[in-house]
Amino acid sequence: MIPNFIRSFDGPLTRSLHRLQGNFGLGQVPGTTPPRATTTSVCGYCSTGCGLNVHLGGRSPVELTPDPSYPVNLGMACPKGWEALAVLDAPDRGTTPLLRDRLTGERRPISWEDALAIMVSRLKGIRDLHGPESAAFLSTGQIPTEEMFFLGALWKLGFGFLHADSNTRQCMATAHVAYKQSFGFDAPPFSYDDFEESDVLVFVGANPCIAHPILWERVMMNVRSPKIVVVDPRRTETAQASSLHVPLAPKSDLVLWYTVLRKIVERGWVDREFVDSHTTGFQELSVFLEEFDDARCLQDTGLEAGQLESLVESFRPGRRVSIWWTMGVNQSHEAVRTAQALIDICLVTGNIGKPGTGPNSITGQANAMGSRLYSMTTSLPGGRDFANPEHRAQVSRIMGIPEDRIPGTAGLAYDQILDRAAEGGIKALWVVATNPEHTWIGQDAFVRARENLEFLVVQDMYHSTETALQADLYLPAAGWGEKEGTQINSERRIGLTKKVRRPPGLALPDFDIFRLLAAAWGCADLFPRFANPESAFGLMRDLSRDRPHDFTGIRDYRHIDVAGGIQWPFPEGARPAGPDHSVRPGAPEELRNLLRGDEGHRRLFSDGRFFTPDGKARLLFDPPRPPEEPTDAEFDLVLLTGRGSSAEWHTGTRTSKSALLRTLAPGRLLAEIHPSDARTRGIRPGDAILVSSRRGSLRAEAMTSPNVRPGTIFLPMHHREVNRLTFPSFDPYSREPSYKHAAVRMEVLP
Ligand SMILES: Nc1nc2c(c(=O)[nH]1)N[C@H]1C(S)=C(S)[C@@H](COP(=O)(O)OP(=O)(O)OC[C@H]3O[C@@H](n4cnc5c(=O)[nH]c(N)nc54)[C@H](O)[C@@H]3O)O[C@H]1N2
Numbered sequence: 001m002i003p004n005f006i007r008s009f010d011g012p013l014t015r016s017l018h019r020l021q022g023n024f025g026l027g028q029v030p031g032t033t034p035p036r037a038t039t040t041s042v043c044g045y046c047s048t049g050c051g052l053n054v055h056l057g058g059r060s061p062v063e064l065t066p067d068p069s070y071p072v073n074l075g076m077a078c079p080k081g082w083e084a085l086a087v088l089d090a091p092d093r094g095t096t097p098l099l100r101d102r103l104t105g106e107r108r109p110i111s112w113e114d115a116l117a118i119m120v121s122r123l124k125g126i127r128d129l130h131g132p133e134s135a136a137f138l139s140t141g142q143i144p145t146e147e148m149f150f151l152g153a154l155w156k157l158g159f160g161f162l163h164a165d166s167n168t169r170q171c172m173a174t175a176h177v178a179y180k181q182s183f184g185f186d187a188p189p190f191s192y193d194d195f196e197e198s199d200v201l202v203f204v205g206a207n208p209c210i211a212h213p214i215l216w217e218r219v220m221m222n223v224r225s226p227k228i229v230v231v232d233p234r235r236t237e238t239a240q241a242s243s244l245h246v247p248l249a250p251k252s253d254l255v256l257w258y259t260v261l262r263k264i265v266e267r268g269w270v271d272r273e274f275v276d277s278h279t280t281g282f283q284e285l286s287v288f289l290e291e292f293d294d295a296r297c298l299q300d301t302g303l304e305a306g307q308l309e310s311l312v313e314s315f316r317p318g319r320r321v322s323i324w325w326t327m328g329v330n331q332s333h334e335a336v337r338t339a340q341a342l343i344d345i346c347l348v349t350g351n352i353g354k355p356g357t358g359p360n361s362i363t364g365q366a367n368a369m370g371s372r373l374y375s376m377t378t379s380l381p382g383g384r385d386f387a388n389p390e391h392r393a394q395v396s397r398i399m400g401i402p403e404d405r406i407p408g409t410a411g412l413a414y415d416q417i418l419d420r421a422a423e424g425g426i427k428a429l430w431v432v433a434t435n436p437e438h439t440w441i442g443q444d445a446f447v448r449a450r451e452n453l454e455f456l457v458v459q460d461m462y463h464s465t466e467t468a469l470q471a472d473l474y475l476p477a478a479g480w481g482e483k484e485g486t487q488i489n490s491e492r493r494i495g496l497t498k499k500v501r502r503p504p505g506l507a508l509p510d511f512d513i514f515r516l517l518a519a520a521w522g523c524a525d526l527f528p529r530f531a532n533p534e535s536a537f538g539l540m541r542d543l544s545r546d547r548p549h550d551f552t553g554i555r556d557y558r559h560i561d562v563a564g565g566i567q568w569p570f571p572e573g574a575r576p577a578g579p580d581h582s583v584r585p586g587a588p589e590e591l592r593n594l595l596r597g598d599e600g601h602r603r604l605f606s607d608g609r610f611f612t613p614d615g616k617a618r619l620l621f622d623p624p625r626p627p628e629e630p631t632d633a634e635f636d637l638v639l640l641t642g643r644g645s646s647a648e649w650h651t652g653t654r655t656s657k658s659a660l661l662r663t664l665a666p667g668r669l670l671a672e673i674h675p676s677d678a679r680t681r682g683i684r685p686g687d688a689i690l691v692s693s694r695r696g697s698l699r700a701e702a703m704t705s706p707n708v709r710p711g712t713i714f715l716p717m718h719h720r721e722v723n724r725l726t727f728p729s730f731d732p733y734s735r736e737p738s739y740k741h742a743a744v745r746m747e748v749l750p
């Protein structure tokens with residue numbers, strides 16, 4: 001018997017599944033590519049967003065090569081990109097929904113009909129009994145924007161639940177809030193060309209050699225003999241390749257940058273004209289900076305006077321300076337203000353809106369930018385505010401959703417959702433394309449939450465992830481290459497990913513899972529424009545009209561494909577003048593005309609106008625605070641965590657499935673420690689050591705290296721045990737976890 005909701009969706013479910021899974025391969029986005037043996041796509045790992053050529057043999061892809069005509073990577077790719085197809089055939093791919101038997105605890109395969117019916121009846125039951133605040137979803141920056149948008153809309157407007165957040169909280173929340181407060185909109189201003197156009201590049205808490213290897217290649221293409229500065233407690237691969245490494249003490253950034261700023265002001269290196277016309281708060285900032293003298297800075301940062309001086313020299317007027325930051329800044333207890341100190345420096349020295357400049361946050365996951373704009377977790381689609389009645393009315397009108405269905409608040413943040421679940425207030429959690437059992441800070445909060453949940457649903461490509469293994473209901477998802485949609489990379493470039501193969505078994509694209517759920521819930525008529533990803537893209541485009549990210553000039557998927565991705569803003573009718581180099585070879589004439597004159601790359605704020613009501617940027621600052629878990633006699637080392645190798649992606653659910661990538665990764669947990677710290681504890685290289693914090697301990701292999709600061713220890717985040725040790729503290733504005741500071745101790749194991 002096929003339930004009615006399936007009939008109302010699209011006839012018998014089997015036929016629907018067949019249709020959903022069956023159309024793939026050559027030019028599957030109608031008209032995007034002619035039926036030939038190669039099609040284009042964009043990589044689904046990191047936010048660089050490299051263009052890839054997928055070579056098809058018969059009906060399935062046989063090989064990938066980097067796309068030489070894509071303006072991002074210019075024919076280059078890192079090992080993860082090259083191996084993107086290899087990880088799709090793993091034996092632990094989910095091929096059918098799985099339900100946990102309450103008595104035996106075993107997971108058993110069930111049909112999609114049953115899975116959808118169970119999910120809907122459990123969630124409806126919980127909502128009817130406990131209200132709209134009794135369930136939440138946790139999602140991701142790793143699925144296409146259309147899917148994130150559908151998930152948010154379905155959850156908040158269709159199902160009527162309030163709380164939702166995503167793993168971009170762990171990653172980009174700081175940059176999002178910092179830009180929004182300073183510029184009036186979450187708007188990273190740069191274009192990758194700025195890597196090549198800078199005279200000075202300052203990387204702060206960023207290790208692009210490992211985390212964004214192709215962006216580093218773009219730096220290497222800079223012909224201006226740039227000065228490259230790396231501000232990182234560790235002498236990373238990137239620091240080793242720099243002209244100046246500033247090895248500051250962990251979490252001393254704010255004192256350092258305020259001191260640098262004071263010296264810039266004192267030396268008269270301020271761009272007065274820009275500051276007066278385009279910023280507010282300079283007077284207050286100047287007074288605030290007076291207390292940041294050199295002595296305090298050298299004391300707190302552990303730097304030498306010469307190092308501070310060389311750093312300050314970088315900002316001498318007459319050169320194009322760009323500042324690039326990543327997780328060493330975003331993941332801190334005072335992260336937003338640290339990011340804004342970097343923004344302040346660029347504003348004060350006029351290093352913004354011009355080639356080779358900018359306070360530039362590099363994103364992490366392939367589509368963290370899509371999540372920031374359309375996931376409906378912290379804001380309404382298009383960066384609108386839940387609390388703003390005008391914004392709610394706009395969304396209601398454009399989406400055709402009754403206004404009373406749109407909540408007036410964003411709901412709880414990630415850590416608050418987990419705390420509420422641990423207290424029993426949140427009964428159900430739906431985890432989509434993220435693995436918090438491994439990656440949540442301190443882990444304990446997720447574990448406690450999970451223990452108290454009545455219903456945990458996990459929707460993932462693999463049934464074996466740490467979080468999927470805990471699920472009451474597991475939904476098998478198609479992955480990158482098995483579905484279509486758009487992603488937005490770090491330079492605001494919208495790129496197209498395509499379906500080049502069938503998902504395994506009964507796995508479905510997340511988009512189609514949401515469609516089935518909408519039908520099963522009985523709210524599908526609220527979402528007529530979510531018939532397929534491209535139609536949802538059209539709705540996103542309509543929601544962008546007259547917003548800072550306006551991309552109403554994009555016609556359809558084919559337009560994006562032919563252009564080699566399109567950076568926002570790209571409003572209807574507007575065509576910045578410039579050479580015609582953004583059109584791929586072989587593009588049809590009508591699309592050539594659409595793109596002609598577009599530079600193909602653009603940066604924001606060249607007119608000095610920001611998105612605040614008065615058009616001026618805000619100079620924002622706060623006094624520095626010590627980290628919340630200082631070292632002491634018992635826990636005497638600072639634990640830093642981050643990316644270990646360019647072949648490992650987070651929890652390894654994908655990358656560990658490639659034999660090639662496995663050979664490029666260490667394969668065991670290495671703890672990087674300074675030789676002096678090893679000596680005083682009788683540890684030799686290769687020894688097994690125990691690293692403990694107040695929350696737990698782990699075994700690792702000691703790797704001594706002068707590249708870590710004495711008194712610190714570095715552990716790669718790719719091993720689950722690492723987040724047992726981290727200390728859950730959060731930035732007060734962004735609520736992003738401070739993954740890069742915890743007090744630990746270590747000892748040699750017998
Ligand atoms: N191979 C690979 N690439 C990836 C990823 C991956 O898992 N694997 N993940 C992607 C994602 S989602 C992200 S967010 C990015 C992250 O990219 P990055 O932020 O570049 O990587 P991390 O290693 O997390 O952290 C960067 C540096 O911050 C430094 N740091 C720690 N504490 C401080 C501090 O107090 N001050 C300063 N100034 N620096 C500090 C660390 O020593 C580290 O070298 O990488 C993306 N790319």
Ligand SMILES: Nc1nc2c(c(=O)[nH]1)N[C@H]1C(S)=C(S)[C@@H](COP(=O)(O)OP(=O)(O)OC[C@H]3O[C@@H](n4cnc5c(=O)[nH]c(N)nc54)[C@H](O)[C@@H]3O)O[C@H]1N2
Pocket residue numbers: 140142143167168170171327364365432433434435436439440459460461462465477478479480510641642643649650651652653654717722723726739
């Ligand atoms: N200690 C420490 N912890 C950290 C960090 C750190 O620096 N230090 N960094 C933090 C940061 S920046 C980040 S971004 C997070 C990342 O943390 P997570 O998001 O938890 O890590 P991933 O391994 O990327 O998990 C993504 C999951 O999505 C699944 N997936 C991939 N594609 C799809 C798809 O299309 N559909 C579905 N349904 N599933 C899919 C994958 O199989 C995988 O299980 O980790 C954070 N945790």
Ligand code: SF4
Pocket residue numbers: 043044045046047048049050073076077078079080081082212213214215
């Ligand atoms: S640099 Fe990032 S986007 Fe490019 S191939 Fe590697 S993982 Fe993919």
Ligand SMILES: [Mo]
Pocket residue numbers: 170171172364365
């Ligand atoms: Mo991230």
